[in-house]
Amino acid sequence: MKRTLYLKFLSGYLVFALLGFALVSTVTNHGLRNQVETLEARTLYTECTEIASRYALNYYNGSMELADLHGHLETFSHYMNTRIEVIDISGRIIIDSANNAAPDSDTVIDGFDISDFGSKYYMVSRFYNTFSENHLTVFAPITPNYRVRGYVLIHKPIADIYAYSYDLLNVVYLTLLFIFLLAFVILFLFSLLIYRPIRKITSVADAYIDGDFSQKINIHTEDELGHLAAAFDYMANELNTLEDDQRKFVSNVSHDFRSPLTSIKGYIEAILDGTIPYEMQDKYLNIILFETERLNKLTSSLLELNKFGSHGKTILYIKSFDINYIIRMTALTFEGICSEKHISIELILSGQNLYVTADMAKIQQVIYNLTDNAIKFSHPDSSITIETTEKNGKVFVSVKDSGIGIPGDSLKKIWERFYKTDVSRGKDKRGTGLGLAIVKEIIQAHDENINVISTEGVGTEFIFTLSLTKE
Ligand code: ATP
Ligand code: MG
Numbered sequence: 001m002k003r004t005l006y007l008k009f010l011s012g013y014l015v016f017a018l019l020g021f022a023l024v025s026t027v028t029n030h031g032l033r034n035q036v037e038t039l040e041a042r043t044l045y046t047e048c049t050e051i052a053s054r055y056a057l058n059y060y061n062g063s064m065e066l067a068d069l070h071g072h073l074e075t076f077s078h079y080m081n082t083r084i085e086v087i088d089i090s091g092r093i094i095i096d097s098a099n100n101a102a103p104d105s106d107t108v109i110d111g112f113d114i115s116d117f118g119s120k121y122y123m124v125s126r127f128y129n130t131f132s133e134n135h136l137t138v139f140a141p142i143t144p145n146y147r148v149r150g151y152v153l154i155h156k157p158i159a160d161i162y163a164y165s166y167d168l169l170n171v172v173y174l175t176l177l178f179i180f181l182l183a184f185v186i187l188f189l190f191s192l193l194i195y196r197p198i199r200k201i202t203s204v205a206d207a208y209i210d211g212d213f214s215q216k217i218n219i220h221t222e223d224e225l226g227h228l229a230a231a232f233d234y235m236a237n238e239l240n241t242l243e244d245d246q247r248k249f250v251s252n253v254s255h256d257f258r259s260p261l262t263s264i265k266g267y268i269e270a271i272l273d274g275t276i277p278y279e280m281q282d283k284y285l286n287i288i289l290f291e292t293e294r295l296n297k298l299t300s301s302l303l304e305l306n307k308f309g310s311h312g313k314t315i316l317y318i319k320s321f322d323i324n325y326i327i328r329m330t331a332l333t334f335e336g337i338c339s340e341k342h343i344s345i346e347l348i349l350s351g352q353n354l355y356v357t358a359d360m361a362k363i364q365q366v367i368y369n370l371t372d373n374a375i376k377f378s379h380p381d382s383s384i385t386i387e388t389t390e391k392n393g394k395v396f397v398s399v400k401d402s403g404i405g406i407p408g409d410s411l412k413k414i415w416e417r418f419y420k421t422d423v424s425r426g427k428d429k430r431g432t433g434l435g436l437a438i439v440k441e442i443i444q445a446h447d448e449n450i451n452v453i454s455t456e457g458v459g460t461e462f463i464f465t466l467s468l469t470k471e
Contacts (some may be wrong), residue, residue: 001158004196005198006191006195007354009187009190010187010352013183013184013187016183020180021176023174024173028172029165030112030171032168033165034196035135035165035345036161036162036164036165036168037124037158037161038160040156041121041122041138044080044136044156045138045140045403047076047154048140048152048154049138049167050141050153051073051084051152052141052142052143055069055072056150056152057142057143057275059086060144060149066094070095072092073095076095076097077097077098077154078097079295080156081156081160082154082155083096083154083155083156084096084097084152084153084154084155085097085152085153085155086142086150086151086152086153087151087153088149088150089149089150089203090108091108091111091112092105092107092109093105093107094150094349097379101430102352104194109128109130110128110129111128112128114139114151120446121138122136122137123136123137124136124137125137126152127153127155129277130155133158133159134158136155136156136157136158137154137417138153138154138161138211139151139152139154140200144317149385159327181187183312183418192443197219197229198223198225199224200217201217201219201228201229201396204217204232204379205232208232208235208236213239213243214238215236216233217229217233223366224238226326243274249417252417253254253302253418255419256298257295257298260292260295261291261296263287264291267284267285267288268288271285277340288441290430297430300401301432301434301435301438304438308399308438308441308442314445316446317359317360318357318358318359319357319358319359320355320356320357321355321394322354322355323355323356323363323397323466324349324350324354324388325353326363326364327347327386327388330367330368330371331345331347331366331386333368334372334375341375341380342380343375343381343382343383343384344381344388345383345384345385346383346386347385348386349386349387350390350395350468351390354395354468355469356395356466356467356468356469357468357469358448358467358468359445359446360463362442362445362446363446363466365438365439365442366443366464367386367399369435369436369439370399370439370462371384371386371399372435373435373460373462374400374401374403374460375401376427376428377400377401377403377404377405377427377460378404378425379403379404382401384399384400384401385399385400385401393468395466395467395468396463396464396465397463397464397465398461399459399461400459400462401460401461402458402460403460404423404427404457405454405456405457405458405459405460406421406452406456407421407423408456410456414452415436415437415440416433416437417434417437418432418433418434419433419436420433425457439464443464448464448465448466448467449464449465450462450463450464450465451463451464
């Protein structure tokens, strides 16, 4: 089995990690730089306007000496780690904090044009080749008597500003690393708690495909996986017993067909080769007839049972009918055999007519099979009672005999196909062991119940329910 699911998750994780880092190093980096840049520009601009409106203006008003202004600017520039210049409107440098030797010099910034700032109060450039590297430059006009006479400029190396953004970026990288480590731990836990159980379930499922139902999954968690594992275990168990049942069924059917066929074949051969003399043939032909009838019965019972699939619903022709009448008619069909065995059938029926809602033909078969058993397993000169009682919208039908009874340990098995108790075998060679299986299927198809009470050597009573027809 390929470990594709695990690989998918692992590669998904790696792609997620790579994309995360790529995103941070591009988008986050760019965004942070912009943020830091505008933030620094805003701070410097505040300082710049402060210098322009307080100090430079005093100089232009004549209340401050150039040397004093220069001194102030030097302090500010040192404190702010910047370079501060005062220039006139044509770009001539009046004071440069970095150059204390020449205040009010003749140096002119070549090509200076204040409109190069556009609508912004700052720009990032080498500032007319003043610097060899990019600087952030902010400006503020000096306006004595509402006339622009010059500008205060503050320059700061852009590398210094970005250095701050790199510090922030490092924090982001660290957080990201932490998130990925956490995701890895989660992936590991996922593999432990989900992936491994799934692998176990799949490998056991493979064993089931190969027909080995002995393997168990053994996951007993209270979650969906535990539920799935339990369902799998249950399914394997069911399939296993189903297979066993099927094997047993086939061997039973084969056995039940083979024994009559073997005896039929044996007798016919013996008749044909003269081993059985002509005058004895009648007896053996009767045995052959008996066995053929048994095969016939076996076939029709199997066909009948086949109609009740293990899960498929049998079609029932439900109608209202008089159960007392059906019982009387069925008892009549057994008259011959009853008088042969000196068995009497006593009917204790509730009312003249008792209407129930069910499939008449199938219920008649139930009564037939139960009465047939009662007669078969009764001693001669005994009595059988068939009784109907009505209670709470239900009709209880009981078929009771005082025959050989059923041993306690066989009571549960009598409903199984082909099951016959050891005591009954001697009494009834013709029986297939399918009669009660059919009875059970019919009653279950009606959503009704059937029960048996029996004591070995004393007698047996079968009771089943039916729905009383509502008026
Ligand atoms: P078939 O019904 O096909 O003729 P059968 O009667 O042997 O065969 P079931 O009707 O399924 O088969 O009954 C199963 C077994 O249950 C019987 O073989 C018998 O051992 C036992 N049994 C059923 N009814 C009675 C009864 N009234 N008294 C004693 N044993 C019974
Ligand atoms: Mg029977």
